Amino acid sequence: MDWGMKNRLAQLIQADGRCLFLPVDHGYFQGPVRKLEDPRKTLEPLLPYTDAIFITRGVLRSCVDPDKTKPIILRVSGGTSVEGKDLAHEGITTSMEEAIRLNACAVGISIFVGTDYEHDSLLNLARLVDEGERYGMPVMAVTAVGRELEKRDERYLALSCRIAAELGARVVKTYYCEQFEKVTSGCPVPVVIAGGPKVPTGYEVLKFVYDGIRKGAIGVNLGRNIWQDEHPVAMIRGIRAIIHENATADQAQKLYDSVKGGKA
Numbered sequence: 001m002d003w004g005m006k007n008r009l010a011q012l013i014q015a016d017g018r019c020l021f022l023p024v025d026h027g028y029f030q031g032p033v034r035k036l037e038d039p040r041k042t043l044e045p046l047l048p049y050t051d052a053i054f055i056t057r058g059v060l061r062s063c064v065d066p067d068k069t070k071p072i073i074l075r076v077s078g079g080t081s082v083e084g085k086d087l088a089h090e091g092i093t094t095s096m097e098e099a100i101r102l103n104a105c106a107v108g109i110s111i112f113v114g115t116d117y118e119h120d121s122l123l124n125l126a127r128l129v130d131e132g133e134r135y136g137m138p139v140m141a142v143t144a145v146g147r148e149l150e151k152r153d154e155r156y157l158a159l160s161c162r163i164a165a166e167l168g169a170r171v172v173k174t175y176y177c178e179q180f181e182k183v184t185s186g187c188p189v190p191v192v193i194a195g196g197p198k199v200p201t202g203y204e205v206l207k208f209v210y211d212g213i214r215k216g217a218i219g220v221n222l223g224r225n226i227w228q229d230e231h232p233v234a235m236i237r238g239i240r241a242i243i244h245e246n247a248t249a250d251q252a253q254k255l256y257d258s259v260k261g262g263k264a
């Protein structure tokens, strides 16, 4: 692996082999989602606790100060919206040259296995990997399910993650599920967990992050379940303790409660 690729990956995946990525890219197809209406306001208090942010170029330029930020994973796929016919019909929206200009540490692209646009999204990934490898830019593949949230089972996610790795993704982002160990064991590159729509309690989030790490994930790329929580800083600190300090879900909940109560 060349120096640039190694250096970028080292900025994302910390010395302990773990990572906490914070995605705020949701607007690229969902518009101003709840609690991300003003990305600058959402991000500012959370930045100290993240290892990297997953973001589009537009929000990066308009809402993030270049001298006060964390490593960037640039969302480079899109071209669809929740109002359109098919969320899976994404293309590449941002060039590799732009990613380099923005000093990104990785680029991220969604793939849509099992949809009408499976072939296009997988070839987009393959082409992006070709370019990324040329310039030392890691590619993170996002195993997207669009509106079909019920697809998030171990068989489907293991299939999608493995295909992403085979096509050359350096990191794969997927959902936590029952028998998650089958997803990670079938994927030869690091896996990070996304959260999906907000789950009812914060403890459930801490629990699936803890279980996901135990079952082979190296960290998270978790958005709504952090910044839509009533106490986002408490939540990110709880998750950070699980990822980087080997805290259990119960210990992380205690930390959450102390931060919420102003005691930590």
Ligand code: 5RP
Pocket (backbone or CB within 6 Å): 023, 024, 025, 026, 054, 142, 194, 195, 196, 197, 221, 222, 223, 224, 225
């Ligand atoms: C949205 C994404 C997000 O990065 C991903 O879904 C993670 O965010 P969340 O935890 O809110 O699901 O790819 O397009």
